[in-house]
Amino acid sequence: MARIRVRILPSNITREVETETGCVSEIIRRLGFPRESIVLLYKGEPLLDDMCLEDGAVVDAYVATSGG
Amino acid sequence: MGQWLTPMLRRAVARAKCSKCERPAVAEIRYARLRLCREHFNEFMEKKVERVLRRVGVLQKGRIVVAAVSGGKDSSTMLAILSKLSKKYGFRVIGVHIVLGIREYSEKSLEKIQQLCRELRVECLVIDLERVIGFTVPELARRAKRPTCSVCGLVKRYILNAVGVELGADYVALGHNTDDIIAYSIKSFINHDITQLAKFGPSTETIKGVAIGRLRPLFEVYERESLLYALVNKLPIVIDECPFRPRSPMEDKIKEFMNSLEDDHPGIKLAFVRRLEKRLGFYKSLAESQKYGRCKYCGLLSAGDVCSFCRVTEKAAGKPLGPLVRSEIRRLVASIRERSKAP
Numbered sequence: 001m002a003r004i005r006v007r008i009l010p011s012n013i014t015r016e017v018e019t020e021t022g023c024v025s026e027i028i029r030r031l032g033f034p035r036e037s038i039v040l041l042y043k044g045e046p047l048l049d050d051m052c053l054e055d056g057a058v059v060d061a062y063v064a065t066s067g068g
Numbered sequence: 069m070g071q072w073l074t075p076m077l078r079r080a081v082a083r084a085k086c087s088k089c090e091r092p093a094v095a096e097i098r099y100a101r102l103r104l105c106r107e108h109f110n111e112f113m114e115k116k117v118e119r120v121l122r123r124v125g126v127l128q129k130g131r132i133v134v135a136a137v138s139g140g141k142d143s144s145t146m147l148a149i150l151s152k153l154s155k156k157y158g159f160r161v162i163g164v165h166i167v168l169g170i171r172e173y174s175e176k177s178l179e180k181i182q183q184l185c186r187e188l189r190v191e192c193l194v195i196d197l198e199r200v201i202g203f204t205v206p207e208l209a210r211r212a213k214r215p216t217c218s219v220c221g222l223v224k225r226y227i228l229n230a231v232g233v234e235l236g237a238d239y240v241a242l243g244h245n246t247d248d249i250i251a252y253s254i255k256s257f258i259n260h261d262i263t264q265l266a267k268f269g270p271s272t273e274t275i276k277g278v279a280i281g282r283l284r285p286l287f288e289v290y291e292r293e294s295l296l297y298a299l300v301n302k303l304p305i306v307i308d309e310c311p312f313r314p315r316s317p318m319e320d321k322i323k324e325f326m327n328s329l330e331d332d333h334p335g336i337k338l339a340f341v342r343r344l345e346k347r348l349g350f351y352k353s354l355a356e357s358q359k360y361g362r363c364k365y366c367g368l369l370s371a372g373d374v375c376s377f378c379r380v381t382e383k384a385a386g387k388p389l390g391p392l393v394r395s396e397i398r399r400l401v402a403s404i405r406e407r408s409k410a411p
Contacts, residue, residue, distance in 0.1 A: 010307045034327035039295055046094050046296060048084060048103065062299065062307070064141075064292040065247070065323045 002055040006031060006040075009062050023052040027059070037065050094300050097293075099335030106300050113297050117149045117285045124239075124271040124283060129158035132237040133283065136228050137163045137184070137192065139177030139306040141298040142243030144184055146285050148303055150241060151188045161241075162404070163192035164231050166224055169204020176306050183304040191407075193400055195227055200396045201381065201389045206312070211384035216312045219380060226377035230368060230394050232280030234401040239271065239283035246341050247291035249284065250326055251319035253344055258318075263358065266351040268344060278362055279369040287341060290330075291323070366390025 002022030007014045008031075019026045024047045028035045040047040041060040053059065083092035084103050091105035097112065104112055121127050135150055137143040147163055154161045165181045168174050178194065185192035198204045203211070209219040232240045244252075249268050256265035267282075274281035286294055298305050330337050362368065363375035365388040370376075378388030 010309050034324060034331050036290070036292055036327035036330045037324065039292060039299060041299065046300060048093060048096050050084070051082065062295055064295045065320055065327070 002053060002057070004053055005056070005058045006061050007058070009060060011063075021052055022054060022057070023050060025049045027053075031061065033061075033063065038063055095293075095296055099330075099338060109300060110297070113145075113289065113293060114149050114152060116288050117146075118153055120270045120285055120287045121153065121283075126159060126239065126283065127153070127157040131159035131239075132235055133159060133161050133239050133241050134228065134232045134235060134237045134280070135161055135163045135190075135241045136224070136243065137165050137181055138243070139165070139180040139184075140243070141295045141303075141305050142245050142248075142286060142291070144180070144243075144303045144305045145289070145294045145297045146241060146243045147184065147190060148188060148297070148301065150285060151190045161190055162235065162237075163190050164228060165192060165194050166227050167194060167196040167198070168220060168223070169196075169198045170206065170310060170312065173306070173308060173310055176308065180304040180306050187304070191404060193231060193404065195231075195397070195400070197223060197227075200393055201385070203384065208380065208384050212380045213383075214380065217314070220312070222376050222380060226368070226375070226390070227393065227397070229280055230366075230397050231401070233277065233368065234394070234397050235404075237280050238274070240280045241283040241285055243286060243294075244284045245286040245289050245291045245294050246337050247323050247326065248319070249287060249344070250337060250340050251322040254322045255318055262351055263355040266348060266355040269348045270345060275360065275369060278360070278367070287345075288338060290337060363390060366394055368394070 002019050004017045004019060004022060004027055005014060006017055006027065015031070017027050017030045019030060024040055025035065027040065028038055031038070035049065039062045041062065042053065042057065047059065085091070086093045086105035086108050087102045088108045089105060091107070093103035094106050095104045095109040097104065102112070118127070126133060133150060135143070135147050137147050150161045163185055165178065167178055181192060205220045205223055206216055208223070209216040212219060228240045253265055253268045270284050270287040272282045326337055358371065360369055360371060363370040363378055364373050365378045366375060368375055368390065374388065375390060378390040381389035
């Protein structure tokens, strides 16, 4: 199990996502967004789909469809 | 289940390599089966824009492109790429930012735009609506009894076109990305508005002296790619949403649906806009013919005697403000010309 804290932008809402793998594709799925509409950043760097995070990691999730 | 996953968690955030070099990948382009490092992702994006501009005929020395910049991810990405390509091909890019007077949102946007233009070394014109006509967009909308977003769009279209006319520009470039174009065109299908649909190509035509053609450099750039470009290049962008943005506009629902489709069928969005571009001639042949003339007050494009901007401002302020806006823009453009003459 890996609990990931996700700060969703631009709404600035933080959600804690409980995952089995801590992998990006699972985080996005659990957040409920199509993967095409979101970019996850960890320590300022974009994450690829098959990358996995440790329990307690904090990431920023930019929703691409918001604003312009 | 957690037991066998432990090694995977230990290699947390291990980065795959770029498909083209040994550097770590920052972007995955599923429809192209590529993983790209920052440098190759930038190259990939710039080539996409370059191809669109070549088709339209912008990549020529002496062309003038007015780039509409709001401070958001799309227009900032567009300006950054246009600025690079302009140096390579010798066309001129001038950024235009309109201060709409939407409280802190406008203040933040202006701050980011000024920073972006400084960093890119692109000349940017800032037009403060309240200073020019005495009203912000929300005030104008309230006085004209029109929805704020509709007045905002009208003001932006009018000012961008007026700047383009005064500068003798070839195009006004807008930050519409693939997802936007799909959303607008599906909305046009829903409304059976073929005339509108026929306008969603990578460019529209110029009517000399009255209307400057629109250019969509991000025609083949996905919204996610545009965001990624802004993030990996650390462009100064406004992340906040406009406080007047509707809660759940139809465009967002269409984008969500198309993104779900793209998840299962990578490349479907790109195919959509490419096919749309191929069919534009057909849609244009079905479109209702529109007769345009000049506004009797300001002289710019109008479907009737008076253009929408002069009509709305006349309702809000008691007199049409198009001529006032045009004279202020003329003054700003003259100052740009003076500066470019200076040694």
